[in-house]
Amino acid sequence: MHDPPATGGEQGAAVLSVNGLRKRYGSVKALDGFDLAVAPGEVTGLLGHNGAGKTTFVEVVSGLVRPDAGTVRISGIDALQSARAGRAARSLVGVAPQQQAVYLSASVRENLRLYASLLGLAGRAALREIDAVADELMLADVIDRPVGLLSGGQRRRVQAASALLGSPPLLLLDEPTVGADPQTRQALLAAVRARAAAGAAVVYTTHYLPELVDLGATLAVARDGQVVARGTQAELLADLPARLEVTFAGPVPAELVGRGEVASRDGTEGDAVLTLRTAHPTSALAEIVSRGYVLRGVDVRHATLDDLFAALRQTRPGVDHAA
Amino acid sequence: MLRDAAIRVGGMVRLNTVLLVREPGPLISRLVMPLVLMVMLRPLYAAALPGPATATAAVSTPGLTGTGQAVTGMAVMFSLLALSMVGSGILTERMWHTWDRLRGSATSAAEILVAKAVPALGFLAAQQVVVFGVGVVALGLDVRNAGLLALAVGMWVAMLLGVGMALGTLSRSHAEMAAAQDVGGLVLTGLGGALVPLAVLPHWVRSVAPVSPGYWGVRAMTSALAGDAGQVGRSVAVLGAVAVLAMGVAVWRIRRGWSRSKLL
Numbered sequence: 001m002h003d004p005p006a007t008g009g010e011q012g013a014a015v016l017s018v019n020g021l022r023k024r025y026g027s028v029k030a031l032d033g034f035d036l037a038v039a040p041g042e043v044t045g046l047l048g049h050n051g052a053g054k055t056t057f058v059e060v061v062s063g064l065v066r067p068d069a070g071t072v073r074i075s076g077i078d079a080l081q082s083a084r085a086g087r088a089a090r091s092l093v094g095v096a097p098q099q100q101a102v103y104l105s106a107s108v109r110e111n112l113r114l115y116a117s118l119l120g121l122a123g124r125a126a127l128r129e130i131d132a133v134a135d136e137l138m139l140a141d142v143i144d145r146p147v148g149l150l151s152g153g154q155r156r157r158v159q160a161a162s163a164l165l166g167s168p169p170l171l172l173l174d175e176p177t178v179g180a181d182p183q184t185r186q187a188l189l190a191a192v193r194a195r196a197a198a199g200a201a202v203v204y205t206t207h208y209l210p211e212l213v214d215l216g217a218t219l220a221v222a223r224d225g226q227v228v229a230r231g232t233q234a235e236l237l238a239d240l241p242a243r244l245e246v247t248f249a250g251p252v253p254a255e256l257v258g259r260g261e262v263a264s265r266d267g268t269e270g271d272a273v274l275t276l277r278t279a280h281p282t283s284a285l286a287e288i289v290s291r292g293y294v295l296r297g298v299d300v301r302h303a304t305l306d307d308l309f310a311a312l313r314q315t316r317p318g319v320d321h322a323a
Numbered sequence: 324m325l326r327d328a329a330i331r332v333g334g335m336v337r338l339n340t341v342l343l344v345r346e347p348g349p350l351i352s353r354l355v356m357p358l359v360l361m362v363m364l365r366p367l368y369a370a371a372l373p374g375p376a377t378a379t380a381a382v383s384t385p386g387l388t389g390t391g392q393a394v395t396g397m398a399v400m401f402s403l404l405a406l407s408m409v410g411s412g413i414l415t416e417r418m419w420h421t422w423d424r425l426r427g428s429a430t431s432a433a434e435i436l437v438a439k440a441v442p443a444l445g446f447l448a449a450q451q452v453v454v455f456g457v458g459v460v461a462l463g464l465d466v467r468n469a470g471l472l473a474l475a476v477g478m479w480v481a482m483l484l485g486v487g488m489a490l491g492t493l494s495r496s497h498a499e500m501a502a503a504q505d506v507g508g509l510v511l512t513g514l515g516g517a518l519v520p521l522a523v524l525p526h527w528v529r530s531v532a533p534v535s536p537g538y539w540g541v542r543a544m545t546s547a548l549a550g551d552a553g554q555v556g557r558s559v560a561v562l563g564a565v566a567v568l569a570m571g572v573a574v575w576r577i578r579r580g581w582s583r584s585k586l587l
Binding site for chain 2: 054062063067087088091095101102103104105106108113114115119120121122162258
């Protein structure tokens, strides 16, 4: 894992800054005061269950949906101020939407050439950029094939490549690796890391949490149309309890039974396991040891992003760093 | 700024042309069918049309011959391809979700529509030149004023492109669009007098025919053949108004955007 990066709210001028976004579809509040800032060079993993507002947020920032209220600033441009400002802001954004959006009867090169032209790239400069991105995402061998003849993973790479063209200062990648094979995933993650290292701000929504660890991403947790927690992975995981498993030689002592889950240990004669969830596993273990019980083993597992995601189902996480 | 816009439109035109050329069947059929039908139907139209002495301006262009009706009628009927080329092109992009990629870029709604229209316009111009060219060379069509004819054809095609854009942006599915095209085709060709000359249609059809843009398309072209600049002017003014209205609807619809609850 990389060193914890600063979040957009803490670092200098944010590339992306959204405040108070609200969007309602009939009786459904898709966004309900959504705030997020992303700094240059920062990869922000946007987490949340289905319906949390992630995709609506991406649609608003990419200009597809106009919010009922709120502001969107991209590199200082107020994207909602006017149609012209919106276009200027969108020229700074590379988007890989959740749904596959490529021209199936056109070749990879033809697809990328279109997206390069939308950035104002033409001629040799466009062709050089297309070749470079195709190399980066391992598409060089199929660049003249119709996209409709490519595998799902290759199509995903074409879609991602179209977002990476021109190295925009802001990347919005909405579940870019859904259904992707490991090769595609690794290629894409490497490309995202490279863009962030070069100073791009990246918003990355995913349900594959290890990807966020791999990217060293800061986290923004969305729920019910709001960002309810914002910070580095270490900050957000710090308040989640660790899992302490203590294996006893024999049954779990009666005075400890009520403190956690008790289970027998497979393959042993009478050994039992006590599982505790605690924010302070070292102290809890020290207390058990001090009572003189004979232990066969101890295992401590610190909270992971999976635990954070699971915690979202129940309560609002204890740490709230939302901007 | 202007350079970037030109690059964007150029890129979209290039890709739209590629997409059209990759599926040439509709283009070929729409080029060949009017030629075949105008040869087949010309004697029928010649027999059906009243002679120059009895025709009135309210019913038919004075002096319109069977050849004139056959060529203009088929040119109008098969130029309806513009509706499906533009409309289906937009709808297909919406289904592929590439439409949102365009809208999510620095491209304006007008640029997107222009880029959709240009390849269709190119093909339609070629189609009209072939139809009228064959009419003149092989069937002896008499064109009194080629400039007026070009104006009439150009405005007709612009109107079709506008209506096609509006349909492509308003339709929620291919089935809905197919239904709209069926009804639109009937209104534009049947009611307009492209398929059957108005002179032989019932009186009530003749009375309501001017509500159809097809009526003004046929009238503009047949008047151009006769060299009647006044009638051409009135007809292209109506067509131009419909074109502007339809394109305005399309631009408005694109700017408004679509929610995810639609059929596509």
